[in-house]
Amino acid sequence: MQPRTTIYLDYAATSPLWPEARAAMAPYLDDRFANASSVYAAAREARKAVEEAREIVAAAVGARPDEVVFTSGGTEADNIALQGVAVRARNEGRDGIVVSAIEHHAVLDTARWLGKNGFRVTEVPVDTGGVLDVDALAGAVDRKTAVVSVMYANNEVGTIQPVGRCAEIARAAGARFHTDAVQALPWLALDSADADLIALAAHKVGGPKGVGALVVRRGVGVEPLVHGGGQERGLRSGTYNVAGIVGFGAAVQSTIAAREQLVPRVRALRDRLQDALLRRFPGVTVNGARAERLPNNVNVCIAGIESEPLLLLLDAAGIAASSGSACQSGAAEASHVLTAMGVPKERALGALRLTLGRDTTEADVETAVDEIAAGVKRLRR
Amino acid sequence: MQPRTTIYLDYAATSPLWPEARAAMAPYLDDRFANASSVYAAAREARKAVEEAREIVAAAVGARPDEVVFTSGGTEADNIALQGVAVRARNEGRDGIVVSAIEHHAVLDTARWLGKNGFRVTEVPVDTGGVLDVDALAGAVDRKTAVVSVMYANNEVGTIQPVGRCAEIARAAGARFHTDAVQALPWLALDSADADLIALAAHKVGGPKGVGALVVRRGVGVEPLVHGGGQERGLRSGTYNVAGIVGFGAAVQSTIAAREQLVPRVRALRDRLQDALLRRFPGVTVNGARAERLPNNVNVCIAGIESEPLLLLLDAAGIAASSGSACQSGAAEASHVLTAMGVPKERALGALRLTLGRDTTEADVETAVDEIAAGVKRLRR
Numbered sequence: 001m002q003p004r005t006t007i008y009l010d011y012a013a014t015s016p017l018w019p020e021a022r023a024a025m026a027p028y029l030d031d032r033f034a035n036a037s038s039v040y041a042a043a044r045e046a047r048k049a050v051e052e053a054r055e056i057v058a059a060a061v062g063a064r065p066d067e068v069v070f071t072s073g074g075t076e077a078d079n080i081a082l083q084g085v086a087v088r089a090r091n092e093g094r095d096g097i098v099v100s101a102i103e104h105h106a107v108l109d110t111a112r113w114l115g116k117n118g119f120r121v122t123e124v125p126v127d128t129g130g131v132l133d134v135d136a137l138a139g140a141v142d143r144k145t146a147v148v149s150v151m152y153a154n155n156e157v158g159t160i161q162p163v164g165r166c167a168e169i170a171r172a173a174g175a176r177f178h179t180d181a182v183q184a185l186p187w188l189a190l191d192s193a194d195a196d197l198i199a200l201a202a203h204k205v206g207g208p209k210g211v212g213a214l215v216v217r218r219g220v221g222v223e224p225l226v227h228g229g230g231q232e233r234g235l236r237s238g239t240y241n242v243a244g245i246v247g248f249g250a251a252v253q254s255t256i257a258a259r260e261q262l263v264p265r266v267r268a269l270r271d272r273l274q275d276a277l278l279r280r281f282p283g284v285t286v287n288g289a290r291a292e293r294l295p296n297n298v299n300v301c302i303a304g305i306e307s308e309p310l311l312l313l314l315d316a317a318g319i320a321a322s323s324g325s326a327c328q329s330g331a332a333e334a335s336h337v338l339t340a341m342g343v344p345k346e347r348a349l350g351a352l353r354l355t356l357g358r359d360t361t362e363a364d365v366e367t368a369v370d371e372i373a374a375g376v377k378r379l380r381r
Numbered sequence: 382m383q384p385r386t387t388i389y390l391d392y393a394a395t396s397p398l399w400p401e402a403r404a405a406m407a408p409y410l411d412d413r414f415a416n417a418s419s420v421y422a423a424a425r426e427a428r429k430a431v432e433e434a435r436e437i438v439a440a441a442v443g444a445r446p447d448e449v450v451f452t453s454g455g456t457e458a459d460n461i462a463l464q465g466v467a468v469r470a471r472n473e474g475r476d477g478i479v480v481s482a483i484e485h486h487a488v489l490d491t492a493r494w495l496g497k498n499g500f501r502v503t504e505v506p507v508d509t510g511g512v513l514d515v516d517a518l519a520g521a522v523d524r525k526t527a528v529v530s531v532m533y534a535n536n537e538v539g540t541i542q543p544v545g546r547c548a549e550i551a552r553a554a555g556a557r558f559h560t561d562a563v564q565a566l567p568w569l570a571l572d573s574a575d576a577d578l579i580a581l582a583a584h585k586v587g588g589p590k591g592v593g594a595l596v597v598r599r600g601v602g603v604e605p606l607v608h609g610g611g612q613e614r615g616l617r618s619g620t621y622n623v624a625g626i627v628g629f630g631a632a633v634q635s636t637i638a639a640r641e642q643l644v645p646r647v648r649a650l651r652d653r654l655q656d657a658l659l660r661r662f663p664g665v666t667v668n669g670a671r672a673e674r675l676p677n678n679v680n681v682c683i684a685g686i687e688s689e690p691l692l693l694l695l696d697a698a699g700i701a702a703s704s705g706s707a708c709q710s711g712a713a714e715a716s717h718v719l720t721a722m723g724v725p726k727e728r729a730l731g732a733l734r735l736t737l738g739r740d741t742t743e744a745d746v747e748t749a750v751d752e753i754a755a756g757v758k759r760l761r762r
Binding site: 005008010013014015016017022025029030031033034035037038039040041042043072073074075076078079104105106109110112113201203208209210211224225226227228229230237238239240241242243244311312314315318319320321322323325 | 386389391394395396397398403406410411412414415416418419420421422423424453454455456457459460485486487490491493494582584589590591592605606607608609610611618619620621622623624625692693695696699700701702703704706
């Protein structure tokens with residue numbers, strides 16, 4: 001029999017679907033099934049629901065509804081942003097792509113793929129605190145740069161990046177600025193004025209998997225990645241995922257409404273967790289500790305401990321945690337984020353990421369600390 | 382107040398979500414929310430559910446599970462097939478793309494986009510019955526053809542295409558053969574041996590919107606469109622839409638199990654509908670009537686009647702129907718499919734597509750015929 005997950009500390013990998021999002025989706029998984037591009041009453045109702053969700057998502061980042069392009073998730077949004085801008089910019093003689101070294105693979109691998117296809121790619125370093133080196137970015141951006149992509153907050157260590165300054169640097173050179181705000185949306189107030197393009201994902205914010213959005217500032221030219229029926233003003237063809245989009249809207253609405261109260265509560269729990277880890281294990285370091293971080297993230301390395309066996313022990317105790325990005329789990333490589341922060345490989349292979357969320361309780365945190373302590377004790381034996 | 386849709390005759394646009402698919406999805410929209418790429422118990426359970434759905438989808442087309450790549454829908458699957466094969470083939474000096482003139486826009490517009498980006502695109506004509514001219518295809522394919530794409534069955538007129546012969550022609554020239562089987566899957570037994578790549582969509586077969594698959598025969602090289610976490614063996618990155626994929630699998634399973642009994646029942650209802658239309662309106666022509674067609678499709682032109690006002694009257698009577706592809710609704714252009722079949726523009730602008738499905742009843746058909754008669758009478762006045 002498989003162990004049951006009873007304490008979920010992996011909100012950065014995915015969030016539970018909020019009951020209010022599930023409730024909002026339900027009619028569209030039931031009798032409101034019409035294709036939102038059709039012409040009859042049921043279809044117009046479905047389309048109206050899509051447009052209401054669009055208004056919510058737009059408002060959450062201070063954008064206009066017609067600046068929101070629904071996608072199948074954050075990864076697709078990042079790909080449209082980078083590829084779509086790069087392809088257009090090449091026609092204007094711009095072939096440079098500048099990204100931070102700690103981007104999610106959706107950005108990093110897309111940039112590297114473009115690098116194999118005629119673009120110059122620069123990966124800008126971060127400091128040991130996990131924050132982008134803005135001077136290095138300024139040095140990497142030139143009049144031939146097509147797009148600069150720096151995430152709003154990092155998915156592994158939670159460090160918040162200086163996107164406002166990055167945007168200024170990009171714009172001064174006539175380049176577009178994209179930010180992956182997938183991890184930031186649940187916790188931070190975003191302002192679309194800070195970027196030309198913003199990638200969002202529903203399932204990190206209490207919405208369903210398989211939906212996301214790319215916010216594209218009016219006037220920013222983007223070549224579509226997926227061609228077809230012409231949905232989303234031709235920027236992203238494909239039958240509307242009505243239930244998914246409605247769930248995304250409801251989750252965003254609920255998140256924005258709860259954020260002010262939720263952030264201090266989650267931050268206090270996170271600090272309690274972090275303090276307990278620091279207190280109980282002398283060999284613990286908190287990655288990104290010096291930087292401003294998302295309130296729900298703690299990423300630690302425990303001296304002499306490897307992630308994999310510790311995660312297995314935690315799993316057996318019903319605790320869901322991670323060593324870093326879910327997308328890269330299973331890989332025996334050190335995290336590219338920690339490596340960029342100068343964490344030595346042997347320490348990086350011991351990273352433990354605990355990310356909290358709306359349903360995390362004090363008891364969860366205390367049990368987790370006890371189980372981590374038990375696991376570490378066992379592994380050190 | 383908006384009219385209510387009570388009789389749904391637009392299954393080609395989208396299907397209701399089968400209750401069994403909705404039931405299968407429910408746990409993954411509830412407590413089984415884990416990211417299927419994570420390492421703990423709940424994540425492994427989610428991944429297992431994804432792999433079970435993959436086995437079902439693979440079996441439905443006679444493919445191996447590792448040949449199924451889950452996507453966000455049929456449109457994305459078509460785009461990966463065409464772009465992904467074309468980009469790879471260009472490295473081998475192949476720059477030709479050959480498609481039928483009646484492809485869905487997901488194929489046609491992707492081909493045309495590639496045509497603007499250095500590829501030679503040939504659109505092969507169909508006969509007046511809506512069936513591909515195989516000789517013309519043979520003449521269009523050469524040793525520099527990268528990919529041939531011919532849909533399994535047309536979405537507007539339901540005509541079944543000679544994909545086996547198309548595949549032979551493509552393969553004899555060393556080109557890849559792709560087929561968009563989105564409309565065929567609910568009704569026809571598909572054999573993956575007939576194609577190198579097959580596009581499928583969940584929501585046409587009783588599954589949820591926002592999910593589909595591309596079946597890629599082993600050994601067929603495809604460049605990914607979306608880069609990132611490396612899911613789907615690197616062919617389609619992005620967090621698994623677990624609930625969607627599970628719903629897709631359940632819908633396919635249910636459809637395959639019911640198909641043998643459903644096809645004759647739906648065909649009889651369709652024939653009844655078609656006969657009634659032919660009997661009651663002397664000026665009716667059935668588009669694609671001479672060809673082998675999907676059992677649920679009837680597409681007619683009624684002399685002197687335009688689609689739009691008729692659809693409005695039907696809508697007011699609670700009947701959901703269409704003039705053609707949902708993706709193109711609202712466009713005041715004649716259907717490219719009917720145009721390719723030689724239907725004059727003024728007749729093509731009067732097309733009425735009625736597509737039946739699992740829940741269609743005899744009473745639905747009779748009411749629809751009466752309402753169409755009433756609408757035509759009113760419009761002719």
